[in-house]
Amino acid sequence: MTVRRVVTGTDGAGKSVFVSDGVVPHSHEFQTMPGQAQIRVWFTPGVPSSVTPEAEPTDNHGPVVPGPGGASFVIVRYAPESVVMSPDFDPTAAGQELATYAPDLAEVFEPDGMHRTRSVDYGVVLEGEVWLELDDGAQVRLMPGDTVVQLATRHAWRNKTQAPATVAFVLTGASA
Numbered sequence: 001m002t003v004r005r006v007v008t009g010t011d012g013a014g015k016s017v018f019v020s021d022g023v024v025p026h027s028h029e030f031q032t033m034p035g036q037a038q039i040r041v042w043f044t045p046g047v048p049s050s051v052t053p054e055a056e057p058t059d060n061h062g063p064v065v066p067g068p069g070g071a072s073f074v075i076v077r078y079a080p081e082s083v084v085m086s087p088d089f090d091p092t093a094a095g096q097e098l099a100t101y102a103p104d105l106a107e108v109f110e111p112d113g114m115h116r117t118r119s120v121d122y123g124v125v126l127e128g129e130v131w132l133e134l135d136d137g138a139q140v141r142l143m144p145g146d147t148v149v150q151l152a153t154r155h156a157w158r159n160k161t162q163a164p165a166t167v168a169f170v171l172t173g174a175s176a
Contacts, residue, residue: 001027001037001077001166009052015094019052028101032094035079035164038102040064042073046173063104065117066173072119078130078159078165113156118166119174120151126163131158 002023009019013040015050030036040058047069072113077087083089091111100108114133124147131139132148133156152174 001029001039001075003041003075005041005118007042007052008020010050012067020028020134024058025056026058028060029081030094030097030101032090032097033083035077035078035083038064038176039075040072041075044144046070047084061103065104065119065171066101068173068175072171073169074171075126075168076157077164078128078169079164080162081110082161082162084144084170113158114153114154115156116152117171118174120152120174121148121169121171123148123150123167123169126166126168128163129161130158130165130167131160132156133158 006021007019007026008016011017026037028037029040030038038062043058043062043064044066045057046062046067048071064072064074072094084091084094092115095109096107101151105115106119108117114135125142125144127144130142132142132150133139135154139158157167
């Protein structure tokens with residue numbers, strides 16, 4: 001999965017300029033979960049600055065969830081649930097791959113996919129259908145164009161279809 005990213009900034013004279021225009025440099029297609037992928041569009045670890053960063057701010061092996069005041073723009077493609085229900089699925093290998101490409105998320109994931117991050121997340125479904133599940137098993141089906149605001153709640157994402165579902169998220173770092 002590839003996504004174009006255009007970044008703007010300000011030059012030394014205070015004029016707005018295009019800083020970069022190209023494919024997002026950090027994405028990962030999960031080998032242990034065919035159809036699962038993540039694209040790290042941009043990462044701001046703490047309070048944002050209007051100064052153009054000297055180096056690429058995203059990292060395929062670093063945190064996904066930003067610190068207080070920070071933001072993370074991630075696009076996730078969810079594999080169909082049938083992938084993890086397959087007899088060929090290796091949960092240990094999948095957990096190791098997640099720990100490599102999203103270490104902070106791996107730390108909070110439970111075996112059933114439930115998790116809670118210290119962030120307020122804004123999401124929009126781009127493609128497919130995905131179900132958002134909460135603590136008590138309550139679920140809501142989300143379709144393309146549907147949005148969600150997640151206030152640091154314990155949840156899981158379920159793709160009950162036979163096709164991948166893609167969701168764009170902006171995570172904002174929350175304090176305890």
